[in-house]
Amino acid sequence: MRLAYLTTAYPEVSHTFIRREIVELARRGHDVLRVSVRTPSSRLVDPRDIEERERTHVLMADRAALVLATLRALLLRPRRFLRAFAVSLQMSGRSDRGLLRHLVYLVQACRLREVLAAHGSEHVHVHFANNACAVARLAHLLGGPRYSVTVHGPTEFDVVLGFSVREKVHDAAFTVAISHFGAAQLQRWTDPADWPRIAIVRCTIGDEFEKPAAPIPPGSRTFTCVGRLAPQKGQLLLVDAFAELIAAGNDARLVLAGDGELRAAIEERIAHHGLGDRIAITGWVGSEQIRELLGESRALVLPSFAEGLPVVIMEAFALGRPVVTTYVAGIPELVEPGRSGWLVPAGTVAPLVAALQEALDLPTARLDEMGAVGRARVLREHTTPGQVDALEALLRRAVS
Numbered sequence: 001m002r003l004a005y006l007t008t009a010y011p012e013v014s015h016t017f018i019r020r021e022i023v024e025l026a027r028r029g030h031d032v033l034r035v036s037v038r039t040p041s042s043r044l045v046d047p048r049d050i051e052e053r054e055r056t057h058v059l060m061a062d063r064a065a066l067v068l069a070t071l072r073a074l075l076l077r078p079r080r081f082l083r084a085f086a087v088s089l090q091m092s093g094r095s096d097r098g099l100l101r102h103l104v105y106l107v108q109a110c111r112l113r114e115v116l117a118a119h120g121s122e123h124v125h126v127h128f129a130n131n132a133c134a135v136a137r138l139a140h141l142l143g144g145p146r147y148s149v150t151v152h153g154p155t156e157f158d159v160v161l162g163f164s165v166r167e168k169v170h171d172a173a174f175t176v177a178i179s180h181f182g183a184a185q186l187q188r189w190t191d192p193a194d195w196p197r198i199a200i201v202r203c204t205i206g207d208e209f210e211k212p213a214a215p216i217p218p219g220s221r222t223f224t225c226v227g228r229l230a231p232q233k234g235q236l237l238l239v240d241a242f243a244e245l246i247a248a249g250n251d252a253r254l255v256l257a258g259d260g261e262l263r264a265a266i267e268e269r270i271a272h273h274g275l276g277d278r279i280a281i282t283g284w285v286g287s288e289q290i291r292e293l294l295g296e297s298r299a300l301v302l303p304s305f306a307e308g309l310p311v312v313i314m315e316a317f318a319l320g321r322p323v324v325t326t327y328v329a330g331i332p333e334l335v336e337p338g339r340s341g342w343l344v345p346a347g348t349v350a351p352l353v354a355a356l357q358e359a360l361d362l363p364t365a366r367l368d369e370m371g372a373v374g375r376a377r378v379l380r381e382h383t384t385p386g387q388v389d390a391l392e393a394l395l396r397r398a399v400s
Contacts, residue, residue, distance in 0.1 A: 046286040069111040109138035150176040154306035173398035179330025213320030229260035234303035243273040317374030340374035
């Protein structure tokens with residue numbers, strides 16, 4: 001199959017699961033065109049991401065081509081252009097992003113249709129039901145191939161009306177959710193007639209995480225939190241909880257692996273608690289560094305307020321590390337309390353402190369047992385070949 005993949009920004013540090021999906025499809029002999037609406041904002045550190053960047057066509061990189069494509073669509077496809085224009089107006093009426101932004105999406109769609117035509121793309125798959133999906137939807141109305149979309153959450157579910165998720169799902173050849181929770185949210189907001197075209201394809205770990213897990217170092221007193229430093233990830237609350245843990249007389253360290261808009265506030269909170277010698281912020285890290293950090297850790301901690309289903313939980317389990325996290329969205333489908341980790345209410349400090357305390361008190365042999373339970377689950381449900389099997393079947397059906 002000649003396929004295209006479209007995202008708002010590709011490749012991004014936090015979207016390695018998309019890269020694995022694309023690379024596996026290409027390995028199976030499919031011709032996969034990578035298209036990104038704009039240039040990624042994060043600093044790429046993984047050589048594989050850097051390589052993918054060189055293979056990716058960025059729509060916004062050539063403004064002249066955007067203008068010319070729009071003029072050609074208006075002159076050569078006036079009826080299709082007017083239909084796409086009308087849909088742009090409809091989408092803008094429900095969104096807080098306004099008409100001008102949606103007219104930009106139309107311009108991008110005109111260019112995307114030409115890029116797809118030049119490649120001979122039979123189908124375009126989109127990750128996230130945001131502006132990239134709007135562009136794919138408009139490109140189809142302009143005469144481009146049909147699209148499908150993987151909806152991750154939580155953002156799409158936060159602004160489901162503003163993103164016109166119902167209409168995008170209706171027009172898509174099929175829609176993928178990454179968890180049962182995600183599928184249920186899609187069913188909640190869409191026409192029941194469209195439910196049969198909603199499928200579950202889970203996010204995956206890289207094959208480097210499938211190697212035999214090493215035991216937790218017996219002397220490790222380190223917790224690692226991996227993720228963008230942002231309000232919804234809950235790191236500020238984690239610092240407060242960790243301060244209580246240390247105040248209770250515990251010897252422990254916390255590594256915050258990531259970067260983002262909340263870094264200055266988190267650094268200020270760390271200084272406020274006098275924990276500069278116990279909490280470290282690494283900045284953006286690649287897959288190899290994540291493996292090293294988790295390998296040195298007693299457990300992964302992820303105190304998120306909102307999520308889809310975090311890949312880093314899968315990665316921690318694959319490395320044999322138990323997980324302390326919150327019971328939001330699809331997380332309880334993967335983390336089993338008392339068997340592979342701890343689930344605490346989001347936004348609460350005391351239960352998080354209690355879970356961290358228990359993770360410190362348990363023998364590492366027991367933590368290894370918990371990690372092994374999580375690892376077995378991940379190797380059963382979150383490997384790239386198995387999930388791409390399911391996606392490939394959906395794509396073949398859509399193309400045929």
